[in-house]
Amino acid sequence: MSDAPASAAAKAPAKSLPQKAMEKLGLLRDIDFALHLPLRYEDETRVTPIADAHEGEHVQCEGEVTExxxxxxxxxxLIVRLQDDSDEVLLRFIHFYPSHQKTLAVGKRVRVRGEIRHGFFGREMVHPQFKAVQEDTPLAASLTPVYPASASLPQAYLRKAVAAGLKRADLRELLPPGVVPAKLPSLRDALNYLHHPPPQAQLSTLEDHSHPAWQRLKFEELLAQQLSQIQAQRERALLHAPALRAKAGGLVERLLAALPFALTEAQQRVSEEIAQDLAHGQPMHRLLQGDVGSGKTVVAALAAAVAIDAGWQCALMAPTEILAEQHFKKLVGWLEPLGLKIAWLTGSVKGKARQKMLDAAADGSAQLVIGTHAVIEDKVKFAQLGLAIIDEQHRFGVAQRLALRKKLASQKLEPHLLMMSATPIPRTLAMTYFADLAVSTIDELPPGRSPVSTRVFADAKRWNVIEKIQEEVARGAQVYWVCPLIEESEAMDLSNATETHAELSAALAGFSVGLLHGRMAPAEKAAVMAQFSGGEMKLLVATTVIEVGVDVPNASLMVIEHAERFGLSQLHQLRGRVGRGAKASVCVLLYTGPLSQTGKDRLRAMAETNDGFEIARRDLDIRGPGEFMGSRQSGAELLRFADLQEDSALLQAARHLAPLLLDQHPEAAHRQVARWLGAKAEFLKA
Known part of the structure; x- marks a missing residue:
């Protein structure tokens, strides 16, 4: 053992900026460098005579500096004139250093690469790349890679680091014969080709990722991802959880009898699926998905009733205080009359009130604890947590979900985990990202919900919309007006909530107009929502804090300003705040042009369908799987190269081979996951 003092670590040499930048890009292991693939390529394998270079072309020329x-x-x-045997080109540098002037001094031979433009003095390049050469300096033997980088990480430095990592990386074939689809190259050959393509390489197949070298990487990645999912699923099957069964004539039956409505067939079906999971001694790991307003809260209440009936506690965690409070009010209304004690735990609960809630959770007298992130703080202890419910699970980071699961670790048991999402997940994504997760789907809305008509208007029609609001409010309707920002941003010319509130207050003189945004104190938010829910307030100007959970059946009109700035699933969530009663409801999308193609696609999708599953499918088409999944990865981008739609054949092959590989070649399977995911495999356990 070293005798060096503990403080020696503090004397370690400081990391250079490029080293820090590489770590930020996730470049830690040799294999990380090997898998850091180029964004594009530059052709430095040939020199184009200046006379043959056409406007708009990126070319490499070589000659002598004459000025x-x-x-x-x-x-x-800095003006530099470069001449070869055919013609001359002007090089223009707006930003330059003394070293530029030294390298580009008159009489020096240089090789330059850039885009040819036509200026006042003939051909020119602005800020070309350049290097000093001799007449016999060899050309590059392969295309030059351009890597994803950052400002503090020069391409030349990164190219050397990647080349060194590629050379050192262990790229031995891990997979047994017959596993890799036919006609695909070895992993080593594939990576060497992608980092250093030969001059004759077809750039189109490299750029659209259809080249066999790309196909090999995609297959490897999909296989590793599927292996890690199945491993997580099998590891979970070895864990133990309390077996929770409802009693005959107990809390579940009493709750069903007390509810002021009957469950839909879909609610009954998913409640039975959850109850069957809870009855097993293995931890449930289930996603409950349903469209906006499909009634997931009552299903959660029934699951909580099963756990409580069996003598265990339940925790329900929501991402925002408004949403947590909505759940709290509903569940208190349903469960407290049946004799249950419910604790309320959020960041705004302080002092003695907070301690009282903590004590109730710790001694087991609170059978249900509802709150925000505060539920997973270290100080929160449970007597015996049997079920954890996480609403809008995609809004929580993986570490937070893991923390909630570990609240039972001291008893060598895991709580059952039910996650809920009002953003339906397309089947392909569910198969891939949630292969280790059971999925229950509520695919029908409760009776009495009116369909929402969606209309799209340019911002020029704003006053027409305000006039319509005046009519609706005079008839007794309630209206939401949603703004994307709280304060003015110099970067984006967007109307802010405060200004809009003042404008609409003036337009609706005599009616109460409220304002709700994320920077208000919890008590202020609660007061505003109480006024709106109670019908005293006719129009509520809000930011996206109302995206989920707000339930005001009398609200029948919503205006979303700058709708082009919102994501498709967020627009659908917002629209779900209206149409919650029997009144015909309208959602108006106001946009400011010109619209991008993505903006047009989003607004068209909203106008054409109310179906959350169809919205999700189109959202996947528009954004791609990585963005759609959001926080599922939470810092662990699980698919970097494969595309779930384009590569469905490779995905199916990986899904088929993964369990066979785990059963027949477990060591190879383990190495495959370690190579591709490293520590990121842990993220799948949440």
Missing amino acids: CRVDQRGRRV
């Missing part, structure tokens, strides 16, 4: 001067008129500009 190098600094133009002092206005802004200082």
Whole structure:
């Protein structure tokens, strides 16, 4: 053992900026460098005579510097004239250093690469790449890779680091014969090709990722991801959880009898699926998904009733205080009359009130604890937590979900885990990202819900919309007006909630107009929501804090300003705040042009369908799987190369082979996951 003092670590040499930048990019192991693939390529394998270079082309030319001067008129500009046997080209540098002038001095031979433009003095390049050469300096033997980088990480430095990592990386074939689809190259050959393609390589197949080298990487990645999912599923099957069964004539039956409505067939079906899971001694790991307003809260209440009836506690965690409070009010209304004690735990509960809630959770007198992130703080102890319910699970990071699961670790038991989402997940994504997760789907809305008509208007029609609001409010309707920002942003010319509130207050003189945004104190938010829910307030100007959980059946009109700035699933969530009663409801999407193609696709999808599953499918088409899944990865981008739609054949092959590989070649399977995911495999356990 070393005798070095503990403080020695503090004397370790400081990391350079490039080293820090590489770590930020996730470049830690040799294999990380090997898998850091180029964004594009530059062709430095040939020199184009200056006379043959056409406008708009990126070319490499070589010649002798015949002029190098600094133009002092206005802004200082370095002007360099380069001549070869065919013609000359002007090089223009707006930002330059003394080293530029030294390398580009008159008489020096240089090789330059850039885009040819036509200026006042003929052909020119602005800020080309350049290097000093001799007449016999060899050309590059392969295309030059351009890697994803950052400002503090020069391409030249990164290229050397990647080349060194690629050379050192262990790229031995881990997979047994017959596993890799036919006609695909070895992993080593595939990576060497992608980092250093030969001059004759077809750039189109490299850029669209259809080249066999790309196909090999995609297959490897999908296989590792599927292996890690199945491993997580099998490891969970070895864990133990309390077996929770409802009693005959107990809390579940009493709750069903007390509810002021009957469950839909879909609610009954998913409640039975959850009850069957809870009855097993293995931890449930189930996602409950349903469209906005499909009634997931009552299903959660029934699951909680099963756990409580069996003598265990339940925790329900929501991402925002507004949503947590909505759940709290509903569950208190349903469960407290049946004799249950419910604790309320959020960041705004302080002092003695907070301690009282903590004590009730710790001694077991609170059978149900509802709150926000506060539920997973270290100080929160449970007597015996049997079921954890996480609403809008995609809004929580993986570490937070893991923390909630560990609240029972001291008893060598895991709580059952039920996650809920009002953003339906397309089947392909569920198969891939949630292969280790059982999925229950509520695919029908409760009776009495009115369909929402969606209309799209340019911002020029804003006053027409305000006039319509005046009519609706005069008839007794309630209205939401949603703004994307709280304060003005210099970067984006967006109307802010405060200004809009003042404008609409003036337009609706005589009616109460409220304002709700994320920077208000919890008590202020609660007061505003109480006024709106009670019908005293006719119009509520809000930011996206109302995206989930707000339930005001009388609200029948919603206006979403700058709708082009919102994501498709967020627009659908917001629209779900209206149409919650029997009144015909309308959602107006106001946009500011010109619209991008993505913006047009989003607004068209909203106008054409109310179906959350169809919305989710289109959202996947528009955004791609990585963005759609959001916090599922939470820092662990699980698919970097494969595309779930384009590569469905490779995905199916990986799904088929993964269990066979785990059963017949467990060591190879373990190495495959370690190579591709490293520590990221832990994220799948949440």
